[in-house]
Amino acid sequence: MRAVSANLLALLLFCTCACVFYVWNSLEVSRLERYTRGLQSASWGTLHPGPPSDLPVKTFRALLTVPAAQRLHFGDGRQYVHNLTGVRDQTGSLGSRDYHINVDNKESAQKGVPESNFVSLVEEGIFWSEWLEDRLPVSFSEKHARAWRERARGQRIVKLEPGCGRISNQLATFLDGTKACVRYGINADQVQGETLTYYLAGLLGITNIPPLILSQLNVDSEQWDYVRRKIFSLQWSERAVVSLTEWVANLTGVVTPEPLRQKSKGLLPLPGELRNQTTEELVELMQWTDLIILDYLSANFDRLVSNLFSLQWDSRVMERETNNLLRTPRGNLVFIDNEAGLVHGFRVLDMWEKYHSTILGSVCVFRKRTAQRVIELHRRRDTRTRLLELYRDSEPLSPELGFFSDEHAGVLQTRIDRVYKHITHCKGMYHQL
Ligand SMILES: Nc1ncnc2c1ncn2[C@@H]1O[C@H](COP(=O)(O)OP(=O)(O)OP(=O)(O)O)[C@@H](O)[C@H]1O
Ligand SMILES: *[C@@H]1O[C@H](CO)[C@@H](O)[C@H](O)[C@H]1NC(C)=O
Ligand SMILES: *[C@@H]1O[C@H](CO)[C@@H](O)[C@H](O)[C@H]1NC(C)=O
Ligand SMILES: *[C@@H]1O[C@H](CO)[C@@H](O)[C@H](O)[C@H]1NC(C)=O
Ligand SMILES: [Mg+2]
Numbered sequence: 355m356r357a358v359s360a361n362l363l364a365l366l367l368f369c370t371c372a373c374v375f376y377v378w379n380s381l382e383v384s385r386l387e388r389y390t391r392g393l394q395s396a397s398w399g400t401l402h403p404g405p406p407s408d409l410p411v412k413t414f415r416a417l418l419t420v421p422a423a424q425r426l427h428f429g430d431g432r433q434y435v436h437n438l439t440g441v442r443d444q445t446g447s448l449g450s451r452d453y454h455i456n457v458d459n460k461e462s463a464q465k466g467v468p469e470s471n472f473v474s475l476v477e478e479g480i481f482w483s484e485w486l487e488d489r490l491p492v493s494f495s496e497k498h499a500r501a502w503r504e505r506a507r508g509q510r511i512v513k514l515e516p517g518c519g520r521i522s523n524q525l526a527t528f529l530d531g532t533k534a535c536v537r538y539g540i541n542a543d544q545v546q547g548e549t550l551t552y553y554l555a556g557l558l559g560i561t562n563i564p565p566l567i568l569s570q571l572n573v574d575s576e577q578w579d580y581v582r583r584k585i586f587s588l589q590w591s592e593r594a595v596v597s598l599t600e601w602v603a604n605l606t607g608v609v610t611p612e613p614l615r616q617k618s619k620g621l622l623p624l625p626g627e628l629r630n631q632t633t634e635e636l637v638e639l640m641q642w643t644d645l646i647i648l649d650y651l652s653a654n655f656d657r658l659v660s661n662l663f664s665l666q667w668d669s670r671v672m673e674r675e676t677n678n679l680l681r682t683p684r685g686n687l688v689f690i691d692n693e694a695g696l697v698h699g700f701r702v703l704d705m706w707e708k709y710h711s712t713i714l715g716s717v718c719v720f721r722k723r724t725a726q727r728v729i730e731l732h733r734r735r736d737t738r739t740r741l742l743e744l745y746r747d748s749e750p751l752s753p754e755l756g757f758f759s760d761e762h763a764g765v766l767q768t769r770i771d772r773v774y775k776h777i778t779h780c781k782g783m784y785h786q787l
Contacts (some may be wrong), residue, residue: 533601607675620716653699
């Protein structure tokens, strides 16, 4: 008898360990295993790439070879591009030829490109121009998000099926036929990361994350009762708080653009760098600069940073589609799966920070509004308060899910301050151009 209970005890202990290991495993390992083979240090610049290194020298030289009158165009820190929407400038290189075409009326006229067709790409040295901003279709406007969230809240779900990634993410169909991705976190951190990143994006005016609401599982509620059997079979626990995000049709994968790959000089506000991009490419790059700020702030390693890390053993990883990033047919980037942000990402900062800062340091062009919000949050030092207010006012289930710790709030404020410093650094570097 005693032997039996001892055995039972041992079995129990083993089961407990196995459970703990399983949870830990699914949390950490599933995410990290992709990156933890063969560690060597990647080498892609440092935080502040700039003129002292080899890169802009070439460009500065090109600038100097342009006669003074032609340089006038750049006097206010602007840059100009052909109005060849969607057509790559075949002249290609940095050479002064581009400048020449820009300002020489005779040659322009011969090419049928009137002077008025040159538009500015960058303003005040480091901001994407209004002209480009006007070409960015808003992904999920505030109005759209509000309407979706109101409709989704409490609406009956008639189907749960695969289609949103892992088994713990299910594609839900509402009674009205619209769809959402339901994310069931293995623990609350993941749902918190997903949710707070959504609100942080809101605070920054970044509209690339699909609208999100929380819901508490309750098979007796109108929202969930129709799919109760599915919920049982998924072994989702009652009362768990899950997130629902708008499902978007016809999304496709996105490969990291050339200027953001590790071999490039980074994304700098230099005419030679930007002018050979098509308008479409520029509009996408503009969204990437928001992505990079958001992922830096939230320490989300599960997109560009994980690629950079994987480069150590997979030299072609940048040529493949980026994790957790999709594109609509109209050219909007959609940032999905932000569960690594803010909570989990902050826990594992030691491992990832050097990659985070490398990527931030490779970008010196920003959306003006995003930069302004960062500057504001830096000056007022109230990121935690503003994020909490927005979250609490917008999400009725915020008390259920909770907020991140004060320690993590401090980490976020520090990261705001670092992005602010980086923007200031870029401004100092490129404003005079
Ligand atoms: N909001 C959405 N709209 C449309 N499709 C989506 C949406 N969210 C997720 N998907 C689809 O599900 C796939 C996986 O999504 P997600 O990254 O959220 O889950 P995951 O479990 O982390 O999967 P993976 O491990 O492949 O990254 C996406 O590539 C996309 O095809
Ligand atoms: C644009 O020019 C840069 C620098 O001259 C070059 O590295 C890059 O490959 C060009 N990009 C395209 C799309 O032609
Ligand atoms: C670019 O050209 C198109 C047609 O050629 C014109 O409709 C448009 O207004 C031009 N844009 C700018 C900014 O000049
Ligand atoms: C998605 O693509 C299909 C097939 O090309 C098309 O019929 C449908 O209208 C598209 N939906 C959206 C929302 O763009
Ligand atoms: Mg994912």
